[in-house]
Amino acid sequence: MMDSILHQVADKALDQLSAQGYVEGGHNGPYFDPETPVRNTAHWATTFAVLFKKQGDERYRKAVEQCITYLKSNAARPMQSAFFCRTSVRKDFSNGTIGQAWAIEGLVSGYQVTGDENCLELAKQTFLLHVFDERLNIWKIRNVDGSVRGFDMTFNHQLWLAAAGYVLLSVVDDTEIRRQCDAFMSALPERLRVYSNGLIKHDLVNTPTTIKKIRAVVDQVQQSYRLKKAGKTKQYKENGYHLFNIYAFALIKEFGGNVEFMKLPAFQKALAYCGSDELYAWQEESNRKIDYNNMKGVSHDTINIYGYSYNAPGFELPYIAKVFATELPAQNDRIKTIIEKQIEWTYDAEKASFSRNTEDENTLNARLYEYVRAL
Structure with missing residues (x-):
């Protein structure tokens, strides 16, 4: 059923491309940060590329060309530096490291269909715009105007830039990109933090000195106490993002990245958590009052606002289960159930x-690109 839905949604995206040369942006799900067409157009470039490879339909090849034409345009990079991903004046316009990672993915998909070397050059340039800190082994944000911002302190943002780097390296080798990605992965024992059940913690902890490590521990204890006292928890959000994190690890494994992470006890626990009933109970959690974020503007409380509504386990789990089939066996029944729930709760026929x-809906539709990699 999902495959037929995919084609229906893709047809609508084709209509948008034909009419305006890009796919409409959304607003980053429950965060309500208005986004340019960069993210969703890049996502659709991957979806159309997969559909073209599977079916040879000329419409999909043309759609890929239109997507990368937009990504190479001045509208997408008005100052010829980082991609212009969002317009919120409260945040950076490049959407941290992850906005650029998504653009890189789209460019690679474009190259794979069209053979346009300019896609690869732009993807490499975009990756290397990020300043890599040799001591901390993480990247700083490059602003749209070319200036350098501080570190992106969300773990999945850093992880997805590494994943996009390996996706790029699968089609063109670059010594510096590989060195940076491998260095980031080698530091995962310090960066990947999980709860006792394997749930990945959302924030990146920057603790290069003993004093900072002590302060970080104290801050975490104090924050946990405040949240518990207020009846709040970070785990509502973190459960909504767990599969999104593991999906990036799946990309790293499939596209030839440094897979030493699979030996880490923290990762093994995180991967095992993907097969737990607890994770999917949190995905269905309707008590939004326990979320530590005060997400204004969200209109529903039927399911976890970071899960099916945004990160879409029905799109992510099939690919994760495919890549980690040996380490996470016997997921077919769960995948079937999760896809059915994704459709039941979020699809309007x-x-x-x-x-x-x-x-x-614009962004959720575009995130079908996560699902197509499992086809």
């Missing part, structure tokens, strides 16, 4: 759109 129980 009349609109041919994943528009139910979500604030951002």
Whole structure:
């Protein structure tokens, strides 16, 4: 059923491309940060590339060309530096390291279909715009105007830039990109933090000195106490993002990255958590009051606002289970159930759109690109 839905949603995206040369941006799900067409157009470049490879339909090849034409345009990079991904004046316009990672993915997909070497050059340039700290083994944000911002302190943002780097390296070798990605992965024992059940913690902890490590521990204890006292928890959000993190690890494994991470006890626990009932109970959690974030503007409380409504386990789990089939066996029944729930809770057949129980149907539709990699 999901495959037929995929084609229905793809047809609507084709219409948008034909009419305006890009796919409409969303607003980053429940965060309501208005986004340019960069993210969703890059996502759709991957979806159309996969569909073209599977079916040879000329419409999909043309769609890929239109996507990368937009990504190479001045509108996407108005100052010829980082991609212009969002317009919120409260945050950086490049959407940290992850906004650039998504653009890199789209460019690689474009190259794989069209053979356009300019896609590879732009993807390499975009990756290397990020300043890599040799002591901490993480990247700083490059602003749209070319200036350098501080470190991106969200773990999955750093992880996805590494994943995009390996996706790029699968089609063109670059010594510096590989060195940086491998260095980031070698530091995972310090960066990948999980709870006792394997749930990945959202924040990146920057503790290069003993004093900072002590302060970080004290801050974490104090924050946990405050949240518990207020009846709040970070785990509502972190469960919504768990599969999104593991999906990036799956990309790293499939595209020839440094797989030493698979030996880490923290990763093994995190991967095992993907097969737990606890994770999917959190995905269905309707008590948004326990979220430590005060997410204004969200209109529903039927399911976890970071899960099916945004990060879409029905799109992510199939690929994760495919790549980690040996380490995470016997997931077929769960995948079937999760896909059915994704459709039941978020798909509107009349609109041919994943528009139910979500604030951002444009982005949720575009995130089908995560699902197509499992095909």
